[in-house]
Amino acid sequence: MAKRIRHKELINQHPIMKWTGFAILLIYAFTLIFSLGWALLSSLKEFSDFRENLFGLPKTWMFSNYATAFQALYVPADGRNYTLIYLIINSVMYAGLYTVFPVLANIVVAYACAKYKSKLCEIVKTVVILRMVIPIVGGLASSLTVSKFIGTYDNPLLAAIFQFSPQGAHFLIFLATFQGISNEYMEAARIDGAGHAKIMFSIMLPLARNTIIAVGIMVFIGCWNDWETAMVWFPSYPTLAYGLYRFQFSTGNSISDITLQLTACIIAMIPMLIIFMFFKDKLVGNISMGGLKG
Structure with a gap:
């Protein structure tokens, strides 16, 4: 808190830093909004109109493009064509499983490492950091071989269960969150007779709710946009992102535009836009830690 106050005082003493940072963020926000608006307007144009009028409004508003894309977006697999509805269902299943299991594992292990000191916790933190900094190059072939041997290949549910392990920056985020929550809550709960599970689920997790929601949404969005995993590991369960990846290489006259x-x-x-609109306050708002508003 003291560092945050000193940082704010430093910015207030140097208005040039404040306005420079504001200008950079404003330009960045404009590029995002402009790209989104351009894509939306371009999706409502005819291809000839798009070539001649790259940045202007559509001469003819082609809302029929959405019906055409809805019908043309499919993925052939297992001798059948998976339409957009099936792609969305597979995307929800994949993103949901690969969000719940890893996030839950990160929460449980990070909480244990933050509140219960032991040599094992230090080993876990070291292994997580090493996994982040050591590049694994050329391991796809061996990973596929192992996956087929143990039966997780082309099985999203079983593969998701094997993702129940602490990993990446999300573990470190949860670790810092739980370390920032005062141990006085645990001590008070123990005096009232609460056990370890009750302290975690009834006290600590609600205090870290904003962080959990924010990380969960970011993981879900990342999985929703992930096409490579479905292509390599789950060929029988194509997702919407994989369908879009294939869609860009389509050669049909009506769908290659x-x-x-x-x-x-x-x-x-x-x-994803709907999810962001519902949870934007959790993503961009201040995170509460230790029971006090930060």
């Missing part, structure tokens, strides 16, 4: 490809991207983006 850039306008229809942008239309398909807008369709895939709508669910």
Whole structure:
């Protein structure tokens, strides 16, 4: 808290730093909004209009592009064509499983490492950091061989269970969050007779709720946009992101236009945009730790 106050005082003493940072963030926000608006307008154009009128409004508003993209976006697998509805269902299943299991594992292990000191916790933290800094190059072939041997290949549920392990920056985020929560809550709960499980689920997790929601949403969005995992590990369960990846290489006369490809991207983006609108306060707001508003 003291460091944050000194940082604010330093910025207030140097208005140039304040306005420079504001200008950079404003330019960055403009590029994001402009790209989104351009993609939305381009998805409502004819291809000839798109070539001649790259940044202007559509001469004819082609809302039929969405119906065309909805019908054309499919993935052939296992002798059948998976339509957009199936792609969305697979995306929800994949993103949900690969969000719940890893996030839950990170929460449990980070809480244990933050509140219960032991040599094992130090080993876990060291292993997590080493996994982040040591590059694993050329390990895909061996990973596929092991996955097929143990039966997790092309099995999203079983593969997701094997993801129940602490990993990456999300573990460190939860570790810092639980370390920032005062141990006085645990001591008071123990005096009242609460056990370890009750302290964690009834006291600590609610205090870290904002962090959990924010990390969960970021992981879900990352999985929703992940096409490579479905292509390599779950060929029988194509996702919407993988469908978009294939869609850009389509050679049909009606679906190879850039306008229809942008239309398909807008369709895939709508669910994530809705989620962001509902939880934007959790993502951009201050995170509460230790029971006090930060």
